[in-house]
Structures are given as C-alpha cells and as structure tokens.
Amino acid sequence: MRIFALSVLIFLGFSAFPAPARANILTDNVITETVGDFLGKVTCWLVPCTGSGDEEFTRPNLHDAKTPHNIQFANDDWTPEDWVDETHTAQDIVSGFYDAGIITDQSPGMFGKPEIEVGQGFMSLSDRDKTRVIRFVDHVSGFTKREKGGAVVISHAASGDNIGIFTSEGLQLQ
Numbered sequence: 001m002r003i004f005a006l007s008v009l010i011f012l013g014f015s016a017f018p019a020p021a022r023a024n025i026l027t028d029n030v031i032t033e034t035v036g037d038f039l040g041k042v043t044c045w046l047v048p049c050t051g052s053g054d055e056e057f058t059r060p061n062l063h064d065a066k067t068p069h070n071i072q073f074a075n076d077d078w079t080p081e082d083w084v085d086e087t088h089t090a091q092d093i094v095s096g097f098y099d100a101g102i103i104t105d106q107s108p109g110m111f112g113k114p115e116i117e118v119g120q121g122f123m124s125l126s127d128r129d130k131t132r133v134i135r136f137v138d139h140v141s142g143f144t145k146r147e148k149g150g151a152v153v154i155s156h157a158a159s160g161d162n163i164g165i166f167t168s169e170g171l172q173l174q
Contacts, residue, residue: 076131078132080136090139090140094140103117103118103119104119105117113151113153115152115154115155116152116154117157118156134152135166143166144167
C-alpha cells in the first residue's frame with residue numbers, strides 16, 4: 001500500500017508540471033523561460049496573485065518614512081505672519097496653544113538647548129500643522145535665530161521623552 005501511495009504522489013508531482021512542448025529543451029533560453037514560468041506559477045500558488053504583479057502596493061494611511069518632513073513641506077508657502085492679523089497678536093496665538101494643550105511649557109532646556117514641551121493636543125495635529133505650530137513658536141521666541149546652528153528640542157509632556165528637534169532646516173519628529 002505504501003508503494004502505491006508513493007507512486008501516486010510521484011505521478012501527481014510530475015503531472016502537475018508538464019514539460020514544455022518544444023523540440024529543443026536544452027537551449028539556455030528555453031530552460032530560463034521554463035524555470036521563470038515555473039517560479040511564476042509557484043508564487044501564484046503560494047501567494048494570491050492580483051494582476052500582472054507590476055502594480056505598486058500602497059498604504060495611504062501610513063506615514064511615508066522615505067520622505068522626511070523637510071522635503072514633504074518644502075513647497076509650503078505658509079509663513080508665521082499669516083496667522084497674525086489686526087485682531088490676534090503673536091502672543092494671543094501662543095496663549096491659544098497653551099489653552100488648547102498643544103504647547104505646555106517652554107524652557108531653556110539642558111545644555112543650553114531650548115526645549116518646547118508639547119501636550120496631547122500637539123500629538124493629534126496633522127504633520128503639517130505640527131510643523132507650523134513649532135515654526136510659529138520659534139518665530140515668536142527666536143530660538144533658532146539666536147545662535148548659528150540653533151536647535152529646539154521637542155519633548156512630550158506626559159512621557160517626558162524627547163520626540164524631535166526643530167532647526168532652521170525644519171521639524172524632525174521621531
């Protein structure tokens with residue numbers, strides 16, 4: 001019985017992959033095509049194939065790790081002066097950030113690097129708005145303009161962890 005079962009399995013194994021109907025199978029091109037066809041069929045058996053395989057698989061709701069924030073917002077023509085008008089001064093807007101829980105504290109920080117502590121309101125903003133808020137606070141405080149190569153450390157109020165840094169080049173969050 002074992003020999004019969006083994007012979008049936010061998011037969012099914014060889015019949016699943018029929019030989020190509022070509023007269024000269026020993027040429028390199030034919031062997032390459034046969035192996036390529038075989039591997040293509042095996043991958044479609046193991047993984048569900050959709051289309052030709054040339055389509056790019058995208059996940060639109062995930063952050064694009066390949067495009068840093070500096071490049072993402074390079075064409076943003078927004079300036080901090082856009083938020084200041086006759087009815088709202090810069091100090092009014094910064095006070096609004098504190099009231100909304102976006103900014104919780106500003107301090108000279110350790111080692112002379114200024115630090116902006118952000119709250120949960122900041123964490124729920126879009127990436128573009130996060131960049132604009134930090135740019136606005138830096139514009140009002142002048143952290144990056146005080147010294148050459150100035151940087152502002154961004155820390156999270158609830159955890160106390162440093163979550164990023166802001167320089168004259170832009171905002172970089174972890």
